Amino acid sequence: YPDYTCAPRSHGSLSLKKNMPPGKKAFNLNCKSSGNHWMPYSIISKEGIRLYCDMWSYGAKFMQSMGVKPFIYELFNEPEYNDTGTSARKYFVERLQKNYKSIGALNKAWNSSYSDFNAIGNFGKITENPALFVEWAEFMEDCFANVCKVGVEAIKKVDPRPEALFCFQPLSSNGKHTNIYKANKYFNAICTGTGGGNLLMAKEYMSLAKGKPILDGEAYMGKTLQNVRNKFWLEYARGYDATFVF
Numbered sequence: 001y002p003d004y005t006c007a008p009r010s011h012g013s014l015s016l017k018k019n020m021p022p023g024k025k026a027f028n029l030n031c032k033s034s035g036n037h038w039m040p041y042s043i044i045s046k047e048g049i050r051l052y053c054d055m056w057s058y059g060a061k062f063m064q065s066m067g068v069k070p071f072i073y074e075l076f077n078e079p080e081y082n083d084t085g086t087s088a089r090k091y092f093v094e095r096l097q098k099n100y101k102s103i104g105a106l107n108k109a110w111n112s113s114y115s116d117f118n119a120i121g122n123f124g125k126i127t128e129n130p131a132l133f134v135e136w137a138e139f140m141e142d143c144f145a146n147v148c149k150v151g152v153e154a155i156k157k158v159d160p161r162p163e164a165l166f167c168f169q170p171l172s173s174n175g176k177h178t179n180i181y182k183a184n185k186y187f188n189a190i191c192t193g194t195g196g197g198n199l200l201m202a203k204e205y206m207s208l209a210k211g212k213p214i215l216d217g218e219a220y221m222g223k224t225l226q227n228v229r230n231k232f233w234l235e236y237a238r239g240y241d242a243t244f245v246f
Contacts, residue, residue, distance in 0.1 A: 001217070001244065002059055002070050003169075005077040006038050013040045014051075026051050028083045035082030035176045043081060043147040044088050052147060053154040060158035072165035072189055074217060075151045079168065080176035081144055084126075092139050093121035140177035149186040167191035169217050173201045180208065190214045192240065202238035215242040 006013050016027050026047035031040045042048025056075065063070060097117050100106040106120075107113055110131035114120050126136050152166045165188055170180055172193040184190055190209045193201060196216040205214050216235055221228045228245075235243045 001072055001074065002063060003074045003077050003217070004056060004059060006040050006055075007077075008038070008040065015040075022047055022051055025087060028081070029085050030083055033082070035080060037078055037080035037171065037176075039076070039079050039081045042083060042085075042087070043143045044083060044091055049147055049150060052151060056151050056154050057158055060155045064159065069161065070159070070164060072167060072215070073155055073159075074167055074169055074191065075148060075155075076168040076178075078171045078175075078194060079144070079178050080171060081140060082177055083140070089121040092136065093117045095139055096120060096135065137177060141179040141182055144178050145182040145186065148183045152186055165189040165213070167215070167217070169194065173197060173204050180204070184208050184212075188212055192216045194218050195220050196235055196238075196240070196243075199238065202240070206239050209239075213241040214239060215244065216240055217244050218246040219243045221245055 014022070016024060016029070025045045026041055028036065028040060028042050028048070030036060041051045043052070056073075060070075060073070096106065100109065103114060103116050106117075110129060112129050112131070120132065123132060126133050148168060155166070156164075167187045167189040168178075168183060169191040170178055170193045173180055175193075190205050190212050192205055192214065196202075196219055197205070219231060219235065221231050232243055
């Protein structure tokens with residue numbers, strides 16, 4: 001069960017170094033600010049996406065060299081992403097122009113008075129307009145879903161086994177900009193939020209699964225035999241197919 005976690009406290013995070021590759025465009029320079037968790041590389045720029053794909057592909061090749069056939073690949077662990085850097089704002093403005101065609105049409109829909117599209121891209125706070133808040137969240141969510149799609153494709157080029165499963169482990173069912181509905185369209189397994197979630201979350205995972213296996217990749221157990229047994233029974237009762245003791 002390979003877990004590709006970019007946890008900066010250990011093995012998973014490169015950092016921007018002057019005059020050394022990868023360049024500035026490959027990084028989410030806001031990764032230490034609020035709304036980010038273990039996603040140091042850009043999911044918007046080609047350079048950042050290539051960095052993730054290199055990590056996924058190399059991991060799959062390494063395991064093949066060891067004779068390992070993974071049961072499931074977890075592309076992200078507890079991801080949250082928010083990138084308000086220059087490149088992200090540029091792509092966001094281009095997206096708005098494509099969707100709304102004119103600033104007049106956007107202002108009418110948003111009940112706003114922006115002078116042009118660039119004025120929107122130069123926002124100070126994302127909460128300055130409710131529609132801006134929603135559109136930005138949709139933009140980030142779509143970028144995350146896209147990198148999940150690209151990641152599965154990258155690993156499949158190395159490991160084309162039809163039985164190999166793919167997932168990501170959210171922090172919860174409503175992680176920041178990691179829409180579980182959009183992202184799980186590209187995965188053939190559903191991973192619960194850290195710890196398995198609650199009954200309501202279990203209903204959400206069931207509605208997403210539609211024949212896909214559901215697993216708790218980070219199940220926390222108590223210290224007694226009864227605690228351990230109860231955890232397995234609880235997750236079985238909620239419809240989960242596998243529980244991995246963490």
